[in-house]
Structure formats: structure tokens, C-alpha cells
Amino acid sequence: MSEVQAEARRDPARLTLAGGASALAGLGAAEVAGLILPGAPSPTAAFADRIIENTPDGLRETLIGAVGTADKPLLVLGIVLGVVIVGALVGWFAKPERVPWVFAAGGLVTWLLCFTGNVQDAVTLAIALAVGVGVGALAWTRLVLSPTRPTMRSTPAGALDRRAFLQLAAVLAAAGAVGVGIAAAARRGSAAAVDTVRAAIGLPKPTDPAKPLPAGVDPAVPGLAPAVTPNADFYQIDTALVTPAVDVESWSLTVDGRVATPLTLSYADLLALPSIERHVTLTCVSNEVGGDLVGNARWQGVRLSDVLATVGVRPDADALVGESVDGFTAGFPLSVLDDGRDAMIAYAMNGEPLPVKHGFPARLVVPGLYGYVSATKWLSAIRLTTLQETVPFWLARGWSADGTIELSSRIDVPRNRTLITGGTVAVGGRAWHQHRGIEAVQVRVDGGAWEDAVLASDVGDDSWRLWSWQWPATPGPHTLECRARSSDGTWQTEAERPIFPGASAGLHEITVEVGGPA
Known part of the structure; x- marks a missing residue:
């Protein structure tokens, strides 16, 4: 040494x-x-x-x-x-x-x-x-x-x-x-x-456009976020540490697996196909009760069922798996699509090409399913297969293959643990049960009787629905809860359940301190 x-x-x-x-x-x-x-x-x-x-x-x-x-x-x-x-x-x-x-x-x-x-x-x-x-x-x-x-x-x-x-x-x-x-x-x-390239792309007009938003979709509750989430505010949860930067000129989408005729589409090919436009609320399975990992946007893309009809799905295929350019996979049973829901290969979000962080140039959007089984971003391939032959990313880690979105609701205004002025207080929030729709929301204070909230205009069964309630607040600490009923008459469960292996459940509650009158 x-x-x-x-x-x-x-x-x-x-x-x-x-x-x-x-x-x-x-x-x-x-x-x-x-x-x-x-x-x-x-x-x-x-x-x-x-x-x-x-x-x-x-x-x-x-x-x-x-x-x-x-x-x-x-x-x-x-x-x-x-x-x-x-x-x-x-x-x-x-x-x-x-x-x-x-x-x-x-x-x-x-x-x-x-x-x-x-x-x-x-x-x-x-x-x-x-x-x-x-x-x-x-x-x-x-x-x-x-x-x-x-x-x-x-x-x-x-x-x-x-x-x-x-x-x-x-x-x-x-x-x-x-x-x-x-x-x-x-x-x-x-x-x-x-x-920069994305922003310069001219989108085709949708063949089947979304219905105009009806009047009254946004209740007059100060501080309540709008029914359509701006792209910049839309939540982002994925496994990609580095957001894929995809060259649209060289990008292609392959549809293969257990099909009669495999198909490869360029970006221009995709935009040239007939397209639909729909308001769809997406939800992350990691969303806690009352959480904000949920957003609603106007999506445009090619109807997934049209593409599947083109390639000819073989009878021995029972699942669809989407693959990202970075290798991530998400898949769900093909039977989900039997009810004709507006699942699509989306290339536009709120009237502009998909933002990079939300999947440009294309992603899957499947109403009623959590993202971990359906919302493949930066889409490069769609494979018709079985969930035994091709086990997607999260299913391989023990998550449920049934990614059906839970009936949920939350209180957005007032915020949890805040001091508010007494008198009549505007309470507002949103409820969702994608591909089912919302027909009622109720609120209760301090475990008392349930009171009916006023529903905002309905955007559609695949979108959340905003609501409001006028609360005659009295001074002191209070706990507020909400619950929703879907269009099939089912009330949101009060039983609490953790996220893993398939989504949280329970009622959202907030606590507030009410001061004297203004």
C-alpha cells in the first residue's frame, strides 16, 4: 500500500x-x-x-x-x-x-x-x-x-x-x-x-360528433371545477418514468394476434378512418375515496369495434391487450365490448391532438373500465389473445382482471378541514358510474337524514355528473357525507374497501368548522 x-x-x-x-x-x-x-x-x-x-x-x-x-x-x-x-x-x-x-x-x-x-x-x-x-x-x-x-x-x-x-x-x-x-x-x-409537431396537426372532423353540452352542466357553486376537465388539469398516472416522445412520421399501430387479417395503420391511416367523438370520464384504480385521480374529457378517435371487424377476430380470442411503445401492457376481456360501448382508439382530447403526457399519438379509451386494464397510452399494438396467453402488466402483479369502475361520488366544495362562514352554504361535487349513469345524489350532515342534492344536466352515461346542495349551516364542527345512485337503482356502498386488488369503496366525507354569519 x-x-x-x-x-x-x-x-x-x-x-x-x-x-x-x-x-x-x-x-x-x-x-x-x-x-x-x-x-x-x-x-x-x-x-x-x-x-x-x-x-x-x-x-x-x-x-x-x-x-x-x-x-x-x-x-x-x-x-x-x-x-x-x-x-x-x-x-x-x-x-x-x-x-x-x-x-x-x-x-x-x-x-x-x-x-x-x-x-x-x-x-x-x-x-x-x-x-x-x-x-x-x-x-x-x-x-x-x-x-x-x-x-x-x-x-x-x-x-x-x-x-x-x-x-x-x-x-x-x-x-x-x-x-x-x-x-x-x-x-x-x-x-x-x-x-410542437403535435400542435401543428390538423384533425379531421368527427364522423359522429359528440352532442353539444346541455345548459346547466356546471352548477353555480363557487370553486367547483367544470364538467369538462381542461387538458392541463387532467390527472396523469402511468408507469412511464420518462414520457415517450413518439415520432409520428415513423409511428404505426399494429392489430394482430388471433385475427384473420392483421392490420398496420400509420398515423395518417388512423386519421383517415371514420371517427367518433364522445365525452368520457376516466378513472384511475389508485383513486382513493374522494380522490382526484379522475377526469372528464371530449375524446375523438376510431371506434374500436370497427377496427376489430376489419381484422376479423377469431373465436379462440377472448381478450384484448394494448401495448405501449415502452412495452407497458393493459388488457381486458373482449366480452366487455359486447354491449356496444363507445370504446375507441383515441387521437384527440378536447378538440386537439392528444397531449404527449396523455398518450400522443394514440391511446385506448374504454368507458366503464379503470385505466389499469384499458387505457394504454402511446399505443403501438393491439393484440387479440387470451389473458392466460398474454398476461398484462398489472394483472401479472395480482390485480383483478375485472376492471369495472365502481359507483362513486365526492364533495369538492367546501374543501375538507376548512373554516367556512355560517348561513346558507353552497355544497357541490360530482358522481360517476361510467357506462351506467347517475340518477341521484344525496348529502347528510353529522350522520343525520339523507337530503337530496340537485343534479346538474346530464352529459351522458359515460361521464360524471355534477351536483349541488344548499346547506343551512350552523356554527361549530360538522361532518358531511355524500352518496350516489346509478341509473339501475343501485346506491353507492357504505362498506369501506382498500384499493388493492380492484378499487377502493366507501363514502366520501369531509369535516368543516362553521363560524358565525358573515
Whole structure:
């Protein structure tokens, strides 16, 4: 062992800092290298995908309920911090001369964990990781092992003095952080470039347009969100850590599997087909009782049943599985479509081409089904199959194959745990039972009698329905609950049920404090 190495082992703080800085520098280099390689592999995204796939469902739903759509940014931040912490621990505990080998072993383990069976992805990811390991090892060597010019300080000849060490460690850590940031920004830039192309696309007029919204779809309740959700406010939940940026010129949609005549459509082909336009409310299965992972939009696309008639579904097919450009799959029994619901291959949302984050260039929309079995975004293939032959992503993780949306309602105004002024208080919310419709909503206060709310105009059975109620509020704390009745006479259940394996249930309640009259 050299004198420099011996001195380094007597300074654990220096080793810890060097390990963390070197690991971050390596991660930044790997992310930047990934941008240059075909397919733009991101080690951080690949590792995050494995975490998402293997997180226990109960924990996953708890996290989504706690942080909502911030789950993925927080996951990325956690991975970056984890790399720094692991690097610091390696620097502290490992022999200095063995640290580069530990980095190499970490890169290999990461590659093995992220391997999906796709050879091209595996090769490009291996190259990006190798670059990262190499940079991390060089950074460590420079900080700890390499002799440099002699110094006038008390450190051994060749060792970096403390100031030089701290400066170099800071530079390496900053370079690594900048590299991660550059990679993230570049990937967002790719999505932005696609968004520019998307905005210039001229949509065909729907062959079968949606009915105009009737008067009175939005009750006069201050603060109540509208019946049609603006695209910018529509919830986004998916497994994609990096939003796919799809080149519409090279994109195609394949319909195959157990069919008589497979079909491949370009984007132009898809837009040239007869289209329908409908208001449909989508709901995420991860939506807690009273949650906001639900939205209503005017969708335009090609009727799914028309496409299936064109390819000729064979009798031995009993399921439809949609596949995304990033490999995600969602599927449901074909029998769902027997009732003629307006399922579609959607390419427009509220009168404009699908936003990138909502599935551009095309996605599936199936009224009455949760997204985890039906709403494949960035659609690249539709396969007619069986759920035994092709097990979709979430079904393989224990979720129910029956993705029928539950009858639900919520109170939006007033907000939970707020102080409000006494007197007559406008209460408002929404209820939904897609492909069934809503015929009544009731509200009660402090466990008392149920009172009928006033329903807003009906957009259609596939859309939610807004409601309002005038409450003669008295001072003090109060609990408000709501429930809905669907068009078949079924009341929303009061029995509480957790999300996994098929959706939450129960009544939404809020608590408010009522002050004196205004």
C-alpha cells in the first residue's frame, strides 16, 4: 500500500466524501452517455422501472395516495440520493484500492436488475453503465489514489491537500448533478419537440360528433371545477418514468394476434378512418375515496369495434391487450365490448391532438373500465389473445382482471378541514358510474337524514355528473357525507374497501368548522 493510500485510510471523512462525489459523477456520465446512444437509455429510468414493477401494491398505493403525481420525480430524486449514499458508504468501508472494482460490481448488478430480455436495450444500457463506472472509478482514483505534485502541507507527498481535495470533490459532484440534469432536460426537450409537431396537426372532423353540452352542466357553486376537465388539469398516472416522445412520421399501430387479417395503420391511416367523438370520464384504480385521480374529457378517435371487424377476430380470442411503445401492457376481456360501448382508439382530447403526457399519438379509451386494464397510452399494438396467453402488466402483479369502475361520488366544495362562514352554504361535487349513469345524489350532515342534492344536466352515461346542495349551516364542527345512485337503482356502498386488488369503496366525507354569519 502506498503512503498516499495509507494516509487516505486514516481519514474516513475524506473517503466518504470522495465515494459520494465519485458515484454522483459516474451517474451523471452514464446519463449523458445514454443520450448519445441509440434508444437513449437512462440507467436511472431503467432502475426506477424495476422499482415500480416490484414495489408491493399496498405500499405503492399508499405512496400514490400521499404524494399523487409527484411520485415519479420523488422516485428519481431518491435514486440519485441513494447512489450518492451507497457511494459514500463504499468509500468509507471498502479498501481504497478496491473501490473501483466495487463500482464495477455495482454497475453489473444494476445491469442485471434492469435486464428485460431486449438485447438492443441491454447492450446500450451496458455501454452507458460502463461509461458511468469508468468515470466514477477515475474520479475516485484522482481524489484518493493518484499521486500528484508534492505539497507544502503536512499531507504525504502526492496527496491532495484538504482544500484541493474539497474543491475537486465539489467539482466532480457538481458535474455529476449537472449531467443528470442535462439528461433529464434533454428528454423533456424531446417531448417538447414532439409537442410542437403535435400542435401543428390538423384533425379531421368527427364522423359522429359528440352532442353539444346541455345548459346547466356546471352548477353555480363557487370553486367547483367544470364538467369538462381542461387538458392541463387532467390527472396523469402511468408507469412511464420518462414520457415517450413518439415520432409520428415513423409511428404505426399494429392489430394482430388471433385475427384473420392483421392490420398496420400509420398515423395518417388512423386519421383517415371514420371517427367518433364522445365525452368520457376516466378513472384511475389508485383513486382513493374522494380522490382526484379522475377526469372528464371530449375524446375523438376510431371506434374500436370497427377496427376489430376489419381484422376479423377469431373465436379462440377472448381478450384484448394494448401495448405501449415502452412495452407497458393493459388488457381486458373482449366480452366487455359486447354491449356496444363507445370504446375507441383515441387521437384527440378536447378538440386537439392528444397531449404527449396523455398518450400522443394514440391511446385506448374504454368507458366503464379503470385505466389499469384499458387505457394504454402511446399505443403501438393491439393484440387479440387470451389473458392466460398474454398476461398484462398489472394483472401479472395480482390485480383483478375485472376492471369495472365502481359507483362513486365526492364533495369538492367546501374543501375538507376548512373554516367556512355560517348561513346558507353552497355544497357541490360530482358522481360517476361510467357506462351506467347517475340518477341521484344525496348529502347528510353529522350522520343525520339523507337530503337530496340537485343534479346538474346530464352529459351522458359515460361521464360524471355534477351536483349541488344548499346547506343551512350552523356554527361549530360538522361532518358531511355524500352518496350516489346509478341509473339501475343501485346506491353507492357504505362498506369501506382498500384499493388493492380492484378499487377502493366507501363514502366520501369531509369535516368543516362553521363560524358565525358573515
